[in-house]
Amino acid sequence: MQYSQTVLDHFMHPHNVGKLDNADAEATEGSPACGDQVTMFLKVNPETKVIEDIKFLSYGCASNIATASIITDLAKGKTLDEAKQITWQQAMEELGGLPPIKVHCAVLAVDTLQSAISNYEIAHGLKEVPNFGKDTIIEELKKIIYPKVGEDIINLKMVKYVGYNDGEVIIDLNMMSFDQWRDNIAEEIREHLSKYPEVKNIQINFPDS
Amino acid sequence: MNNHRIYMDNCVTTPVAPEVLEVMKPYFLEKFWFPGTFISTGEETNAAIAQFKEIIAKALNASPEEIHFTSGGTLANNIALKGLIGANANKGRHIIVSLVDYPDLLTNAAYFEKQGFEVSYLEPDSEGWISADKLKEAIRPDTILFMSTVVNHVVGTIQPMADYKKVIETADHKIFWHLDAGQAFGKMHLDVQDLGVDTLSVSAHKIHGPQGIGALFVKKGTKLSQLIHGVTRVDQLQTGGISIALIAGFAKAVEMTFSDLDANISYLRELSNYLLEKLESTIPDIELNGPRGDKRVCHNINVSISYIEGESITMMLDLNGVTVATGSACASQGLKPNYVLMAMGKNHIQSHGSMKFTLSRYNTKEEIDYTVEKLAEITSTLRERSPLYQAIHNKER
Known part of the structure; x- marks a missing residue:
């Protein structure tokens, strides 16, 4: 299976790429050893909990960059609770599918978004650090x-x-x-x-x- | 530059030379006969095959009866390796190969291990080079086979064949030696008399011949057990039909490459030196993988571009009309970093960011200029997106 045109468009011209100065929360997932690493930055309205700005950096392949691009589009303007509902399945659908061997890159991008949200919530007393089990x-x-x-x-x-x-x-x-x-x-x-x-x-x- | 594709992945396969295609045509349409006796069609094919064999034998300094046609390099390797092991299994159970050999050899080694043989895997140095001392140390009284690759297919390292020969010749007992010369054929002088090998494989489609045809050199008197059973049409080792047209194309490709081998080599050397110089002067934080200079084959340049990932680079170059290869796990079918680079002690980042350019006589300096220019733009775009690059860059600021 090849990459869809949507994947190629987002890969060649990704949205929301870069570093966000004075971000309210950020998270990094993946590692260079596994081939992909994504960092996401969030700017959150403290009153409405709306994600007002979001940016990402990616050391990764085309599917990773495209997924990060599309989910940052999806998350922007949403409340934290709404953004928590974004799944890698949804991201894949928006991208017009991904080759099976590349799905893990999409999962990593969504995982980074969820970690950034979780880091924000923990830092702002909206949730406890979950017990590991x-x-x-x-x-x-x-x-x-x-x-x-x-x-x-x-x-x-x-x-x-x-x-x-x-x-x-x-x-x-x-x-x-x-x-x-x-x-x-x-x-x-x-x-x-x-x-x-x-x-x-x-x-x-x-x-x- | 926009209308034609720039192809720099010639170690995988090459375009057929137009002259080769011309030579092949009549053998598809008119002279398609298999060899035979007492009838003119078969006799004509006999004569043609003898002539083609002569051309290929001459390129390797072998005698024509030592050349066997096969349907490609992989089949040649399999016929040789399984044939040598089958014929000599009663003499010993130990085989030597290296960690960086061509996959044909390594997958055969894994197969032999499953069959109960013991395999020693020689480790390369940081440039992919395997010293003859390592071979010497690995030899045991029950060693029956050493298999090796003349030129590494990833980083272009030329292995020390003359030193290996000394080790093999001075061993206490006969050790069979098989060489995969797929990447070396047409890129350096290969003389089977000097090399002293028992079997050696080459392939047509790496030198602008057609895909699907190769040859196996088997030193006179060397016994191979039969791998392919069937009716002998063209060759007794690979029974069944082998395309005469492909053999004709192979011979033409050899003739074209070897008519002035030194000129071919020096053109490729000049191009690859030019490419490396351009890459190193244009793109910061880039490092050459494998040796510099004469220890490297004339058409291979492999570099790691720090902080960015190879699949992204190759895709962007592809969208700009340039075909190259990467050692990134993301671009591999098994999601694994390149085994040659990892065995050389490179880390995951160096493997993920590795780019392999393998040139042919059809490449030009103009193509290299365009490719490096595009690669520099792509590198800078991807580094802007890379958290690894941004982390270093911000620290420096």
């Missing part, structure tokens, strides 16, 4: 896309078991050794979870290893 792990796993089909591994029922106790994470994945994406998925899980200071050890089990 099994639910946090499952939420993170929902952001991990199986590149062959472009859907997340929870939705695809590839996660058989999630356990968490005192910094120890155990995840059983239903992926066989001949699956070419197994190492990618395991690496991505580690990357997503190791950003939490609570996580001390991650054990990923497969049926045939």
